[in-house]
Amino acid sequence: MAFNNSLTAVPVIDLSYRVFLVQVFVLVFLSINFFLIATFFMKHFFYTTMRYMLFAITLLSDSLFLLMTDTLLILSYFGFTIQVWLCVIIYIVLSLYTFVTPVTLTAMTLERYVAVCMPLRHGELCTTRCALHVILIIHSLSSIPCIVTLSIFFASVTRSLYTQGRVCSAEMFIFHSWQGHLRSAISQFYFLIMCIIIVFSYIKIMKAAKAASAENKKSTWKGLRTVVLHGFQLLLCLIQLWCPLIESAVLQINVMLFINVRYFNYIMFILAPRCLSPLIYGLRDETFFHALKYYALCGLYKNKPQV
Secondary structure, rough: OOHOOOOOOOHHHHHHHHHHHHHHHHHHHHHHHHHHHHHHOOOOOHHHHHHHHHHHHHHHHHHHHHHHHHHHHHHHHOOOOOOOOHHHHHHHHHHHHHHHHHHHHHHHHHHHHHHHHHHHHHHHHOOOHHHHHHHHHHHHHHHHHHHHHHHHHHHHHHHHHHOOOEEEOHHHHOOOHHHHHHHHHHHHHHHHHHHHHHHHHHHHHHHHHHHHOOHHHHHHHHHHHHHHHHHHHHHHHHHHHHHHHHHHHHHHOOOHHHHHHHHHHHHHHHHHOHHHHHHHHHOOHHHHHHHHHHHHHHOOOOOOOOO
């Protein structure tokens, strides 16, 4: 799961530079995300428009996820232990937000599909109220894997375990081999459904782009490119769900190889996809970009965002 990708404690001389590099990446990403979130709340238009509301959810989700996984990385690196009850709380948050980002990206793809292929119904289907319902559905769907895992965990352990000190990781919640298979099956099911939605939206928008008139082609192709970027970002997020299986297999071969693979997975499938959100909406979206530029330059940018 999410914090499955925290590094196992090994001698300082081996991994200190890697941990330091992660701190730099996380600090940069969090700084950018916090500035984007601040810009989002500056304008009424942003927090009453579905696509920007979903964008803000990804930013908040990614920021919380990065902050907590980085904290666990540091704790694991120095071998600190925490009581199991606290680890359960951390697991709930991280397990939830492991899925919130890819599910939200899928919802954003559907919003682009409606905007391009059903423009007359876009205003009706993508209201602020509908956006709030979608956000609730996103969190409900994302909580299912966590509920399944913890239900089995609570039924398998005694009360005394909750006060014991452990290095917090997802592996401590797996007591039976079939639990790993069940977790894998749930992840693969999510993977399949999200891929189907992305491909469906891409094909429909592609057809709309070919049939669009000259004045509509630009916005249609822009929507298509957005779906492609969402698809790539979603692919990286979904590969993350497969990482525990890969790491478990590698661990049987060689410990150092396992550490190297886990570090690569953390950089490639945890950090990388979460730095793409600012690119897709923060920089490519003209309205948000002008607002971002205006506030970044402390109001000196001559074109104040009119939203």
